[in-house]
Amino acid sequence: MKEYRIVLLKGDGIGPEIVTQAVKVLNRAALKFDFRVQFEDALLGGCAIDATGVPLPQETIEKCKVADSTLLGAVGGPKWDSQPGGNRPEAGLLGIRGALGLFANLRPAVIFEPLRGASPLKPEIIGQNLDIMLVRELTGGIYFGERGHKTVNGAQAAYDTEQYSVPEIERIARVGFEMAKKRSGKLCSVDKANVLESSRLWRATVARIGKEEYPEIELSHLYVDNCAMQLVRNPKQFDVIVTSNMFGDILSDEASMISGSIGMLASASLGSGKAGLYEPIHGSAPDIAGTGTANPLATILSAAMMLRYSLDEPQAAQAIEDAVAAVLKIARTPDIWTEGLKKVSCEEMGDLVCNLL
Numbered sequence: 374m375k376e377y378r379i380v381l382l383k384g385d386g387i388g389p390e391i392v393t394q395a396v397k398v399l400n401r402a403a404l405k406f407d408f409r410v411q412f413e414d415a416l417l418g419g420c421a422i423d424a425t426g427v428p429l430p431q432e433t434i435e436k437c438k439v440a441d442s443t444l445l446g447a448v449g450g451p452k453w454d455s456q457p458g459g460n461r462p463e464a465g466l467l468g469i470r471g472a473l474g475l476f477a478n479l480r481p482a483v484i485f486e487p488l489r490g491a492s493p494l495k496p497e498i499i500g501q502n503l504d505i506m507l508v509r510e511l512t513g514g515i516y517f518g519e520r521g522h523k524t525v526n527g528a529q530a531a532y533d534t535e536q537y538s539v540p541e542i543e544r545i546a547r548v549g550f551e552m553a554k555k556r557s558g559k560l561c562s563v564d565k566a567n568v569l570e571s572s573r574l575w576r577a578t579v580a581r582i583g584k585e586e587y588p589e590i591e592l593s594h595l596y597v598d599n600c601a602m603q604l605v606r607n608p609k610q611f612d613v614i615v616t617s618n619m620f621g622d623i624l625s626d627e628a629s630m631i632s633g634s635i636g637m638l639a640s641a642s643l644g645s646g647k648a649g650l651y652e653p654i655h656g657s658a659p660d661i662a663g664t665g666t667a668n669p670l671a672t673i674l675s676a677a678m679m680l681r682y683s684l685d686e687p688q689a690a691q692a693i694e695d696a697v698a699a700v701l702k703i704a705r706t707p708d709i710w711t712e713g714l715k716k717v718s719c720e721e722m723g724d725l726v727c728n729l730l
């Protein structure tokens with residue numbers, strides 16, 4: 374029987390509550406689909422600062438490096454807001470992504486049919502079964518480029534630089550193409566090649582990889598401003614989008630908001646191996662921590678992504694996603710609750726997903 378070792382970084386605020394529900398669902402999926410999961414806790418964020426003085430203890434890095442994958446809740450909260458920048462809980466988050474060499478961020482923007490009303494877009498624009506996968510480069514570009522202050526014509530100025538090397542573009546392009554291969558066979562690469570030199574290299578490199586390695590994939594290119602517009606004008610035209618760090622940062626938030634509900638959105642960060650870091654896109658929600666009302670579905674869906682992209686258990690992933698779609702028709706946590714449906718706690722929601730599995 375296949376056995377997977379998963380590190381749990383429960384983190385702060387609602388983190389422990391939502392990860393506990395995802396663990397329950399993973400255990401149920403393991404039973405149904407005949408595999409075993411072994412869980413190990415490690416510290417990240419505020420809880421790590423309290424226990425060890427730093428947000429990312431070396432022990433956590435070591436545990437994640439040898440695991441088959443890592444599931445993260447969320448980190449941060451007012452208790453640690455006075456920590457100096459490099460020692461804040463969020464620094465632990467950037468640190469673990471860097472330490473594990475995670476260069477690709479996958480952000481699905483999915484609308485579950487029962488939640489169509491939560492989208493800020495009109496139903497006729499959303500259409501049926503909207504499901505976009507945004508692949509964002511995570512460790513290069515302007516967020517990591519040369520930066521500084523200087524004096525220009527006697528005035529203070531500041532600058533940041535966008536730089537991408539060919540190997541950096543090639544590896545993220547391949548993640549995009551592979552994703553397109555697993556889905557509809559369509560990939561849209563987003564850049565600003567009409568203005569930026571780095572984008573011209575991006576476009577030429579993605580086009581070459583497409584021609585040489587993925588001739589069966591239908592590749593298109595869009596300028597980022599046009600893409601931002603198309604996402605709200607006609608989102609159905611997209612399946613997989615691949616883009617740079619900064620453009621992906623902005624577009625992934627735009628795309629995810631089409632689904633209208635922060636408690637439903639999963640994400641994954643991948644490196645060159647199979648292991649990844651899976652987490653909901655929302656934060657630690659300190660305002661509702663401990664009340665038992667947090668929505669665990671984004672974390673449960675992150676666990677489903679882990680089964681699909683890191684653990685080769687696509688059937689179990691699909692079954693969890695189907696169970697989530699089904700549960701939304703009968704019960705919801707307060708953040709997405711609507712008249713006529715059962716209002717349930719975080720724990721009850723986890724139980725319901727397990728039962729529907």
Ligand code: NAD
Nearest residue numbers: 447448449450636654655656657658659660661667668708
């Ligand atoms: P947040 O996402 O934690 O919360 C925003 C709002 O959404 C809050 O009203 C919250 O109650 C609600 N919400 C979020 N997740 C929910 C869920 N699963 N169920 C129900 N409601 C939910 O963002 P914030 O308030 O800006 O940040 C709070 C803390 O989280 C800060 O310390 C921030 O730095 C941290 N943060 C962490 C991550 C991460 O760990 N990846 C991401 C974003 C923010």
